[in-house]
Amino acid sequence: MDSRKYSGILKSVSKPARYTGGERGQVIKDRADVRCRWAFCFPDSYEIGMSNLGVRILYGALNSEPDVWCERVYTPWVDMQERMREYGIPLSAHESGDPISEFDIVAFTLQYEMCYTNVLVMLELGGIPERADERGEDDPIVIGGGPCAYNAEPMADFFDIFSIGEGEEALPELSRLYIRMKADGTYSRRAFLFRAATELEGFYVPSLYRVEYGADGTVSSFEPVDDRVPRRVKKRVVEDFDHAYFPTSPVMPYTEVVHDRIMLEVFRGCIRGCRFCQAGMVYRPVRDRSVETLCRQAEEMYKNTGYDEISLTSLAIDDYTCVGELTDELIKWTNENKISLSLPSLRADSFTRELMAKISGVRSSGLTFAPEAGTQRLRDAINKNVREEDILNAVHIAFEAGKSQVKLYFMIGLPTETDEDVLGIPALAAKVIEEYYKTEGRNKKRPPQVTISTACFIPKPFTPFQWAEQISKEEFVRRQRLIADNIHDRRIKYNFHDSEVSFIEAVLARGDRRLGVVMSEMHRLGACFDAWDEYFSAERWQTAFESAGIDPDFYTRRERAPGEILPWDVIDIGVTKKFLLSEYEAAKVSRPSKNCREGCSGCGALVYGGDTLCRKMRG
Amino acid sequence: MTPVPVRVAFSKTGSLSFISHLDLMRTVSRMLIRADIGIYYTEGFNPHPKLVFALPLPVGAESVSELFDIKVEGEPDCGLILSRLRREAPPELPIREVYVPSRKFRDIAFAEYDITMHHKCMPEDAAERVNALTASPLVLTKRTKSGEAECDIREYIAALTAELCEGNLYIKTRLCADAEHYLNPEYVVRAVRRALGTEDDDISPGGDTYSIMRTRILDGAGEDFR
Numbered sequence: 001m002d003s004r005k006y007s008g009i010l011k012s013v014s015k016p017a018r019y020t021g022g023e024r025g026q027v028i029k030d031r032a033d034v035r036c037r038w039a040f041c042f043p044d045s046y047e048i049g050m051s052n053l054g055v056r057i058l059y060g061a062l063n064s065e066p067d068v069w070c071e072r073v074y075t076p077w078v079d080m081q082e083r084m085r086e087y088g089i090p091l092s093a094h095e096s097g098d099p100i101s102e103f104d105i106v107a108f109t110l111q112y113e114m115c116y117t118n119v120l121v122m123l124e125l126g127g128i129p130e131r132a133d134e135r136g137e138d139d140p141i142v143i144g145g146g147p148c149a150y151n152a153e154p155m156a157d158f159f160d161i162f163s164i165g166e167g168e169e170a171l172p173e174l175s176r177l178y179i180r181m182k183a184d185g186t187y188s189r190r191a192f193l194f195r196a197a198t199e200l201e202g203f204y205v206p207s208l209y210r211v212e213y214g215a216d217g218t219v220s221s222f223e224p225v226d227d228r229v230p231r232r233v234k235k236r237v238v239e240d241f242d243h244a245y246f247p248t249s250p251v252m253p254y255t256e257v258v259h260d261r262i263m264l265e266v267f268r269g270c271i272r273g274c275r276f277c278q279a280g281m282v283y284r285p286v287r288d289r290s291v292e293t294l295c296r297q298a299e300e301m302y303k304n305t306g307y308d309e310i311s312l313t314s315l316a317i318d319d320y321t322c323v324g325e326l327t328d329e330l331i332k333w334t335n336e337n338k339i340s341l342s343l344p345s346l347r348a349d350s351f352t353r354e355l356m357a358k359i360s361g362v363r364s365s366g367l368t369f370a371p372e373a374g375t376q377r378l379r380d381a382i383n384k385n386v387r388e389e390d391i392l393n394a395v396h397i398a399f400e401a402g403k404s405q406v407k408l409y410f411m412i413g414l415p416t417e418t419d420e421d422v423l424g425i426p427a428l429a430a431k432v433i434e435e436y437y438k439t440e441g442r443n444k445k446r447p448p449q450v451t452i453s454t455a456c457f458i459p460k461p462f463t464p465f466q467w468a469e470q471i472s473k474e475e476f477v478r479r480q481r482l483i484a485d486n487i488h489d490r491r492i493k494y495n496f497h498d499s500e501v502s503f504i505e506a507v508l509a510r511g512d513r514r515l516g517v518v519m520s521e522m523h524r525l526g527a528c529f530d531a532w533d534e535y536f537s538a539e540r541w542q543t544a545f546e547s548a549g550i551d552p553d554f555y556t557r558r559e560r561a562p563g564e565i566l567p568w569d570v571i572d573i574g575v576t577k578k579f580l581l582s583e584y585e586a587a588k589v590s591r592p593s594k595n596c597r598e599g600c601s602g603c604g605a606l607v608y609g610g611d612t613l614c615r616k617m618r619g
Numbered sequence: 620m621t622p623v624p625v626r627v628a629f630s631k632t633g634s635l636s637f638i639s640h641l642d643l644m645r646t647v648s649r650m651l652i653r654a655d656i657g658i659y660y661t662e663g664f665n666p667h668p669k670l671v672f673a674l675p676l677p678v679g680a681e682s683v684s685e686l687f688d689i690k691v692e693g694e695p696d697c698g699l700i701l702s703r704l705r706r707e708a709p710p711e712l713p714i715r716e717v718y719v720p721s722r723k724f725r726d727i728a729f730a731e732y733d734i735t736m737h738h739k740c741m742p743e744d745a746a747e748r749v750n751a752l753t754a755s756p757l758v759l760t761k762r763t764k765s766g767e768a769e770c771d772i773r774e775y776i777a778a779l780t781a782e783l784c785e786g787n788l789y790i791k792t793r794l795c796a797d798a799e800h801y802l803n804p805e806y807v808v809r810a811v812r813r814a815l816g817t818e819d820d821d822i823s824p825g826g827d828t829y830s831i832m833r834t835r836i837l838d839g840a841g842e843d844f845r
Contacts, residue, residue, distance in 0.1 A: 020637045306650060
């Protein structure tokens with residue numbers, strides 16, 4: 001946003017640096033050289049959007065194409081939205097300041113369900129017709145991607161196309177198709193979408209499928225409208241991950257954002273297969289990056305940014321086969337340059353003294369572990385494969401190193417959970433406090449503090465629990481109270497997620513196209529920033545469900561039959577439904593499975609080639 | 620080796636005027652690290668480049684007269700530091716000068732500002748009214764260390780003159796800027812708008828607006844502070 005033209009408005013809103021742009025690392029191109037312009041929208045605030053590694057990668061990958069220009073767009077905060085509406089200022093991209101309606105492609109990354117209402121706000125502020133079937137030849141193509149695109153059926157009415165799976169190769173391919181069709185005069189919205197769905201891999205065009213529903217409300221048929229359209233859309237995977245594009249000159253925000261540091265993506269996928277975890281299934285197969293590549297990327301990024309923190313990101317960092325070697329190589333130069341290493345996703349069962357020493361070299365912060373469930377029985381049922389001894393051993397190491405604060409993350413409402421499992425949560429916290437006093441060499445100046453956080457379990461598509469029902473809001477509240485009532489120690493703090501929000505997330509996560517009416521109604525009722533407690537309104541959602549004539553319990557409070565057609569069956573993630581179902585059966589008898597490194601369970605991800613763990617295990 | 624203090628003179632303009640003081644500290648810290656000039660770090664729990672700014676600048680205000688002090692290990696090569704910082708500085712944060720300081724920031728007494736105001740109902744005698752403003756008490760609610768207080772801001776205003784030219788009001792003012800008496804120029808804007816009856820502004824693009832530019836930092840004798 002032009003800081004001189006809009007200076008009056010910028011002075012009247014909170015955090016104006018969200019809108020002024022000009023950050024180091026932003027890409028500016030000459031419009032004359034560009035054939036395809038992307039407005040890459042993150043449907044949340046600047047501070048959240050700028051923290052996302054996936055967007056950084058896709059921004060860089062698209063801008064690597066000389067004739068493609070990708071710019072950034074975020075949801076303006078509520079005060080700025082008011083000004084924009086009052087003065088008729090259209091939503092525009094950060095780099096050029098051009099309105100998003102003038103772009104060729106407007107992309108939304110769908111990271112969590114609660115950002116859906118922001119998508120509709122951004123389309124409105126951008127002057128783009130809300131529904132895909134209302135858009136004309138001059139309107140941009142609206143594409144969605146990210147984790148929620150694996151089942152974005154509730155948003156199908158508003159998107160022309162979805163990118164399924166990893167986008168760093170797929171999105172440049174889509175740009176090439178666009179440029180070719182524009183150049184040879186064959187471009188029309190319909191023709192472009194049809195060719196993307198039929199000639200490229202990993203693109204799902206909702207309007208090319210007809211969905212019918214049975215008397216019981218479930219999907220009775222989900223068919224392509226044309227024989228040439230694939231019955232199922234196979235997700236994209238970057239097969240050569242070690243050599244895949246990775247940005248080493250990221251855009252650096254001036255103002256404070258949530259994650260503002262060097263992020264190294266160490267590997268993709270996860271060997272574990274926790275049964276509630278969508279990421280653990282959809283990012284299969286597991287692919288490592290080499291220590292050599294990672295060290296080179298880290299040094300380049302340090303030189304380009306001046307960040308003083310390197311975060312090793314992955315789903316479970318200590319599962320990286322070379323974690324010792326990588327951290328050894330990094331601390332050779334990070335300590336003397338006062339750079340701290342952070343490992344945000346530690347597993348209790350592979351946490352060692354050596355790792356602890358490396359991460360407490362420069363700056364010190366608290367430690368977080370995620371046992372997910374309070375008893376061994378339930379941890380086995382969800383295939384978390386962490387034992388109580390592992391957790392106590394991990395906190396022991398942390399206490400020995402002088403830490404006194406530990407955070408423990410759990411989920412409540414997991415399938416098969418009983419009150420005994422729930423009570424195991426405060427009991428485990430109490431054992432951690434005991435462990436503190438058993439630790440020789442602990443920091444005696446400070447009392448220990450254990451923070452328990454419980455999230456409400458949300459059954460997700462493409463997990464073994466995709467058939468499971470979610471417990472009622474009232475039952476979540478009862479279990480939360482059960483935990484709170486069984487904490488008798490002021491050194492234990494308890495936080496929990498709002499079950500009202502988790503209920504809505506659960507509706508949308510496994511929702512179908514009929515929810516589009518609810519989303520439109522939510523937008524009409526003024527919904528925005530539903531991911532923010534202060535703007536979430538359970539009453540508004542209730543009103544929207546009622547006026548759309550939709551019973552939200554249909555999506556949450558119902559065990560699905562194994563044979564039911566699921567709205568996301570149209571997507572093929574490699575991992576088979578048969579495997580997911582066998583894992584669900586194993587959960588019911590609390591039987592854990594092997595992780596990918598212990599032995600291949602034949603989940604189906606082997607269909608992807610390249611340098612993957614599957615290929616190593618199965619030759 | 621004892622670290623040696625080095626002073627950096629810079630400007631903060633355009634869109635960078637909208638970043639806060641904390642944002643500026645972060646931006647400069649990273650710029651110092653990239654410049655690789657042997658910067659001295661603070662000791663302790665959370666080491667970061669030792670960095671002190673001369674004066675705060677309100678969000679939205681520009682300046683061609685900003686200063687920060689750093690320390691470097693060993694004898695500083697100011698020419699090299701200048702070229703390295705210029706290589707790393709954002710375009711709207713130009714580095715003007717690098718030198719070894721002889722005086723501390725506590726010798727700063729005043730700062731001068733150019734304030735430009737535009738309003739659709741600018742009175743014809745606006746300049747006269749501003750020039751007479753300090754003749755009588757100028758009481759505003761001012762934020763102080765102990766909360767908000769009614770305060771006559773005249774005691775912070777060393778000079779205030781205005782000129783009206785083609786509907787724009789150009790104000791030059793010298794305000795106290797020592798550690799005990801620092802006046803944010805936004806208070807002068809408020810006092811002037813109140814006196815002119817132009818408080819109901821139109822913030823629309825190209826509408827009524829004002830801009831603040833810090834032009835100089837001065838010592839007690841009214842000389843440029845270095």
